[in-house]
Amino acid sequence: MNADAVPPRDNPSEGQSTGATEEKWGYDLYPERRGDKYKPSLSSIAWKGEGREHIDKIKCERNVWNCVQKSPIIKLMMASLKSAGCEIDIRRHISCEVCDVSVSGGYDPELNQVVVCQNVARSEGMTQGVLAHEFIHMFDYCRNKLDFKNVEHLACTEIRAANLTHCSFFSAMGQGDASPFHIAKAHQDCVKNKAAASVMAVRRVSKEEAMEVVNRVFDKCYNDLEPIGRRVRRNSFDMQKAYSERFIYGYDD
Numbered sequence: 297m298n299a300d301a302v303p304p305r306d307n308p309s310e311g312q313s314t315g316a317t318e319e320k321w322g323y324d325l326y327p328e329r330r331g332d333k334y335k336p337s338l339s340s341i342a343w344k345g346e347g348r349e350h351i352d353k354i355k356c357e358r359n360v361w362n363c364v365q366k367s368p369i370i371k372l373m374m375a376s377l378k379s380a381g382c383e384i385d386i387r388r389h390i391s392c393e394v395c396d397v398s399v400s401g402g403y404d405p406e407l408n409q410v411v412v413c414q415n416v417a418r419s420e421g422m423t424q425g426v427l428a429h430e431f432i433h434m435f436d437y438c439r440n441k442l443d444f445k446n447v448e449h450l451a452c453t454e455i456r457a458a459n460l461t462h463c464s465f466f467s468a469m470g471q472g473d474a475s476p477f478h479i480a481k482a483h484q485d486c487v488k489n490k491a492a493a494s495v496m497a498v499r500r501v502s503k504e505e506a507m508e509v510v511n512r513v514f515d516k517c518y519n520d521l522e523p524i525g526r527r528v529r530r531n532s533f534d535m536q537k538a539y540s541e542r543f544i545y546g547y548d549d
């Protein structure tokens with residue numbers, strides 16, 4: 297299971313399976329993945345307002361549907377997955393579930409499913425972010441037969457996901473009067489930190505160990521821009537451009 301930490305938190309320490317003697321590969325963060333349906337107790341319904349997970353699921357599925365229909369970046373990525381021979385059936389490959397609150401989404405390679413955490417990723421924008429990020433993992437798994445238990449493979453796909461989605465969104469916001477050199481440096485730092493945090497969310501490694509493996513594979517993975525072809529900046533035409541140029545990369549719709 298490849299877990300992805302909630303975006304504003306760069307250090308998802310709660311996501312680590314501390315105290316366990318064997319690796320859980322992140323499955324502990326997704327109770328419904330273990331076959332347990334999330335069942336709130338009667339007292340938690342009464343006292344904490346839980347028991348609304350069926351409403352959350354309907355909202356989450358509607359957000360997913362809207363992204364699939366309207367979001368250029370999501371449509372591009374679905375087209376690229378299809379042309380790589382990994383066509384997405386949204387009923388089969390995308391699942392809205394209750395997760396640990398330290399994660400917003402994940403990719404389960406055993407079932408080839410993207411998990412959207414319905415109790416965390418509540419807005420359409422956040423759902424788009426989760427889908428875009430997890431589709432990069434799905435693409436890498438499909439294209440390269442990625443082994444998520446190999447920490448270098450894991451670091452590489454997290455670098456690619458952070459580079460192509462998360463950090464490109466954020467770096468565009470803070471550009472202002474920064475010099476191009478500083479933007480490039482800030483972008484690389486964002487990718488390294490985000491990728492290391494994602495590695496730490498599923499593997500019991502220290503920040504130093506996570507950063508070390510990220511640095512080891514960084515150049516190769518940072519420069520691999522498939523399937524988007526360019527880093528996507530929010531509030532720019534990049535998303536539309538990437539989608540309209542999908543034919544150049546050999547993706548048909």
Ligand SMILES: [Zn+2]
Pocket residue numbers: 298299300429433453454457494
């Ligand atoms: Zn990830």
